[in-house]
Amino acid sequence: MGAANGRRIPEATVARLPEYLRLLTESLDAGIANVSSEELADLAGVNAAKVRKDLSYLGTYGTRGVGYEVEYLIYQVRRELGLTHDWPVVIVGAGNLGQALAGYGGFGQRGFPVAGIVDIDDAKVDSVIGGVRVRRLDDLAAIVRSQQVSIGVVATPAGAAQEAADRLVAAGVTSILNFAPVVLTVPLGINVRKVDLAVELQILSYYEQRRAAAAGAGLAAVPTSSHRGASA
Amino acid sequence: MGAANGRRIPEATVARLPEYLRLLTESLDAGIANVSSEELADLAGVNAAKVRKDLSYLGTYGTRGVGYEVEYLIYQVRRELGLTHDWPVVIVGAGNLGQALAGYGGFGQRGFPVAGIVDIDDAKVDSVIGGVRVRRLDDLAAIVRSQQVSIGVVATPAGAAQEAADRLVAAGVTSILNFAPVVLTVPLGINVRKVDLAVELQILSYYEQRRAAAAGAGLAAVPTSSHRGASA
DNA sequence: CCCTGCTTGTGAACGCGCTCACGAGCGGCG
DNA sequence: CGCCGCTCGTGAGCGCGTTCACAAGCAGGG
Numbered sequence: 001m002g003a004a005n006g007r008r009i010p011e012a013t014v015a016r017l018p019e020y021l022r023l024l025t026e027s028l029d030a031g032i033a034n035v036s037s038e039e040l041a042d043l044a045g046v047n048a049a050k051v052r053k054d055l056s057y058l059g060t061y062g063t064r065g066v067g068y069e070v071e072y073l074i075y076q077v078r079r080e081l082g083l084t085h086d087w088p089v090v091i092v093g094a095g096n097l098g099q100a101l102a103g104y105g106g107f108g109q110r111g112f113p114v115a116g117i118v119d120i121d122d123a124k125v126d127s128v129i130g131g132v133r134v135r136r137l138d139d140l141a142a143i144v145r146s147q148q149v150s151i152g153v154v155a156t157p158a159g160a161a162q163e164a165a166d167r168l169v170a171a172g173v174t175s176i177l178n179f180a181p182v183v184l185t186v187p188l189g190i191n192v193r194k195v196d197l198a199v200e201l202q203i204l205s206y207y208e209q210r211r212a213a214a215a216g217a218g219l220a221a222v223p224t225s226s227h228r229g230a231s232a
Numbered sequence: 233m234g235a236a237n238g239r240r241i242p243e244a245t246v247a248r249l250p251e252y253l254r255l256l257t258e259s260l261d262a263g264i265a266n267v268s269s270e271e272l273a274d275l276a277g278v279n280a281a282k283v284r285k286d287l288s289y290l291g292t293y294g295t296r297g298v299g300y301e302v303e304y305l306i307y308q309v310r311r312e313l314g315l316t317h318d319w320p321v322v323i324v325g326a327g328n329l330g331q332a333l334a335g336y337g338g339f340g341q342r343g344f345p346v347a348g349i350v351d352i353d354d355a356k357v358d359s360v361i362g363g364v365r366v367r368r369l370d371d372l373a374a375i376v377r378s379q380q381v382s383i384g385v386v387a388t389p390a391g392a393a394q395e396a397a398d399r400l401v402a403a404g405v406t407s408i409l410n411f412a413p414v415v416l417t418v419p420l421g422i423n424v425r426k427v428d429l430a431v432e433l434q435i436l437s438y439y440e441q442r443r444a445a446a447a448g449a450g451l452a453a454v455p456t457s458s459h460r461g462a463s464a
Numbered sequence: 465c466c467c468t469g470c471t472t473g474t475g476a477a478c479g480c481g482c483t484c485a486c487g488a489g490c491g492g493c494g
Numbered sequence: 495c496g497c498c499g500c501t502c503g504t505g506a507g508c509g510c511g512t513t514c515a516c517a518a519g520c521a522g523g524g
Contacts, residue, residue, distance in 0.1 A: 009438075012511060018434040022413055036471065045415050049474095049513060056473060064472040065520045081434050082441020089433065100332030101429070106413070110430040111437075150440055151433065174443070175436040181254055181338070183277050191439050193432050197333070198342045200425050201321065201383065202250040202313050204407040205343075206241075207423050208382055209314020211406070244481065268501065281483060281504095288503060296502045297490045467524085478513075488503080494496095 009080070013054045019044055020054070021077045028070045036067035088115035090149045090173070092164040093156035094124045094134045097179055101155060103130035112151070116143035120160065137167070144171040154178045165192075241312070245286045251276055252286070253309045260302045268299035320347035322381045322405070324396040325388035326356045326366045329411055333387060335362035344383070348375035352392070369399070376403040386410045397424075 009017075023043045027035055037055070041048040055061065055068070058080050062068045078084055089112050091098050101107065102117045119125060120137045127134050135143065143149065152168035154161050154176060161180035168176055175191045178184055181199075184192055255275045259267055269287070273280040287293065287300070290312050294300045310316055321344050323330050333339065334349045351357060352369045359366050367375065375381065384400035386393050386408060393412035400408060407423045410416055413431075416424055 010511070014435055014438050015431070017438070018428070018431040019415075021434075023415075038471085043415065047513065048471095049515090050511090052472065053474080053512085060473075062472050063520065064518070065470045065522095067471065080438070080441075082437045082444075083434065087433070087437050087440065096332040096335045100328040103328040104429075106430055107433070110434070112430065112433045151436055175440055177432055177436060183251075183255075183275065191436060193436060195427060195429070195432055196250070197336075197427070198338055198344065199247070199250040200409055200427055201319070201339070201344045202253075202315065202342070203246055204383055204409060204423060204425060205314045205319050206246050206249070206312070208319065208407055209312075212314075242481070270501085279483065281485090282481090284502065285482085285504080292503075294502050295490065296488070297492090297500045299501065465524100468522090469520105471518105471520090473518080474516090476514085478511105480511085481509095483508080484506085486504090486506105488501105490501090491499095493498085 007057060009057045013057055014081075016044070016046070016050075016054055017077055017081055020051070021074065021081065021083075024070055024074045024077065028074060033070055034067045035070055035073075037062070039067070083111050086111050086113055087151055088113050088147050088149050089151045089153055089177075090115050090140065090143050090147075090168075091117040091153045091155055092119075092137070092140070092168065093117075093154065093160070094119035094121075094127075094129065095155065095157070098153075098155035099129050101153060102132050105130070115147040115149050116140075118143070140167055141171040144168075144173055149173060151175045151177065154180050154184070156180055158182045239289060241289045245289055246313075248276070248278070248282075248286055249309055249313055252283070253306065253313065253315075256302055256306045256309065260306060265302055266299045267302055267305075269294070271299070315343050318343050318345055319383055320345050320379050320381050321383045321385055321409075322347050322372065322375050322379075322400070323349040323385045323387055324351075324369075324372070324400065325386065325392070326351035326353075326359075326361065327387065327389070330385075330387035331361050333385060334364050337362070347379040347381050348372075350375070372399055373403040376400075376405055381405060383407045383409065386412050386416070388412055390414045 020040060023040060024035070037051040038048040041051045044051065058076050061073055061076055089107070091101055091114060094117050098117060102114050107114060114130065114132050116135055117129065117132055118135050118137045118140050122136070124134050125136050150173060152173040152175070154164045156164045158180050161178065161182040162184060165176055165178070165184045165186060169186055169190055174189070176184065176186065178192055178194045181196050186192055252272060255272060256267070269283040270280040273283045276283065290308050293305055293308055321339070323333055323346060326349055330349060334346050339346060346362065346364050348367055349361065349364055350367050350369050350372050356366050357368050382405060384405040386396045388396045390412050393410065393414040394416060397408055397410070397416045397418060401418055401422055406421070408416065408418065410424055410426045413428050418424055
């Protein structure tokens with residue numbers, strides 16, 4: 001057998017699995033029953049060997065000479081990612097971003113229903129966003145307990161983010177997705193991921209700046225890495 | 233002299249520079265004139281040697297025995313990231329996310345004013361979000377040209393993302409920030425960054441799942457990596 | 465039943481980024 | 495003016511992730 005189940009999977013691979021899962025689901029919907037690592041690699045815009053190595057961490061689910069059975073592979077990826085059941089999430093902060101997240105149906109469809117959204121501002125409480133009623137910040141613990149929430153989303157302004165995280169942790173949440181531009185301090189064992197939209201723009205800005213500088217110096221622009229994705 | 237200016241900077245470093253910049257700006261606002269690499273590292277939740285190596289790519293701006301002058305370092309980081317001038321961005325898609333991005337003031341404050349937002353749905357056209365009027369998709373090229381936009385944001389549903397990207401490229405945009413769960417195909421030389429909110433949740437789900445599995449097997453939970461950030 | 469063609473799974477090599485450790489050099493004090 | 499302490503800048507070593515290349519092995523046809 002190859003890499004047995006239960007092994008630790010490299011973080012880089014974990015980050016790619018959701019993408020594979022999405023592509024596999026699309027393929028299944030399109031009536032495709034089998035995919036080769038090369039086909040999947042083309043769809044994802046990566047190397048075929050990387051796809052095979054990534055999938056080999058899950059177990060030996062391919063058939064030599066044929067490829068992978070889409071439906072079975074979907075099941076295995078979902079199982080490995082822990083997506084065999086839903087993970088309700090609670091959102092702290094009903095501002096622009098919090099509202100957009102709550103209203104964005106994609107979360108629920110992908111297995112992350114919004115169990116609740118809370119805000120410190122009483123003026124926002126009781127308004128309904130995407131079918132979910134905004135509740136008081138003090139209700140956070142009750143929501144987490146009653147719906148067994150383990151993932152919290154921080155969508156507050158920067159100044160309120162640390163307290164939001166503290167409250168989430170106190171309520172029993174063990175994973176946090178942080179959208180505030182702040183480095184959160186959390187106890188060991190709590191998993192935090194940060195998404196900073198402005199940072200992404202600043203990274204793009206760097207390469208734009210670089211391109212402009214190169215052009216100004218009369219040099220050929222360095223071709224930036226660009227995905228070679230599916231053309232469908 | 234150390235690493236000269238104009239050198240290529242590793243991508244991992246580029247991704248951290250915006251975070252340093254944010255922390256430095258906060259420090260300056262707090263009246264701090266000098267920081268050591270260790271102080272900055274603590275704030276950012278990383279290793280001090282990493283901070284020094286990262287900053288050394290910009291040039292030799294520290295003073296041995298003293299540290300870095302905050303104001304001067306801010307200037308240098310901003311210059312390297314191309315943030316000495318604003319980068320207007322255009323948003324395609326005025327749905328939940330597009331509205332939130334347009335309404336979120338943080339973009340403008342950080343040097344990325346919203347030059348325009350367009351949508352294919354005429355019902356949304358002419359509504360005003362965050363001080364910006366929604367315009368027709370066909371106006372995209374005019375917006376890009378008149379305001380010299382080089383960065384586009386794709387905030388459409390998955391099905392419309394590729395066409396949105398094609399139109400952005402055709403209009404002259406050279407960098408794209410993609411929020412749609414799709415791998416975009418773009419010509420060489422166009423820089424694409426992708427942010428998929430559901431993917432972030434799925435990554436958290438993996439570690440939650442793993443924790444649950446370990447606990448179920450009677451094993452001690454593996455402590456997940458957690459930032460040791462500033463407590464302010 | 466054997467042979468051919470195709471695709472997986474994986475050892476090996478490579479390259480990048482992170483960490484360590486220390487020499488270089490500045491500022492301040494006596 | 496010389497010494498001391500502190501912090502930067504960076505070469506060296508290490509570990510992880512990516513890529514390459516190929517043996518293993520399945521399916522299908524003759």
